Amino acid sequence: MAAHAVTQSFEAGAGASSSVVYTLIAGSCYVAILLVVAWCFVSIYQGHTNGTLNFSQLLWTFVRGLVLVLVIGWLVLP
Numbered sequence: 001m002a003a004h005a006v007t008q009s010f011e012a013g014a015g016a017s018s019s020v021v022y023t024l025i026a027g028s029c030y031v032a033i034l035l036v037v038a039w040c041f042v043s044i045y046q047g048h049t050n051g052t053l054n055f056s057q058l059l060w061t062f063v064r065g066l067v068l069v070l071v072i073g074w075l076v077l078p
Contacts, residue, residue, distance in 0.1 A: 026076045033072050037065040 011017055044061045047053040 023077075030073060030076055034069060037069055040065055 007018060014021055041062065044053060044058055048055070048058045
């Protein structure tokens with residue numbers, strides 16, 4: 001009974017349902033993770049073009065970043 005009252009008061013104060021607020025926060029976090037992974041991809045590509053990273057390091061970093069994005073997306077987004 002008390003949890004329902006808390007949810008109602010939150011929705012009245014926030015002006016949106018709790019699921020909408022959760023989706024907004026989770027989506028914002030996911031976008032931040034995408035930006036960090038994109039920055040990492042640009043950095044490793046620059047290292048590869050400068051000759052400091054070989055192709056296997058470039059490939060493994062790309063795979064790790066892709067797996068990170070997929071796993072976080074699966075865990076966070078509804």
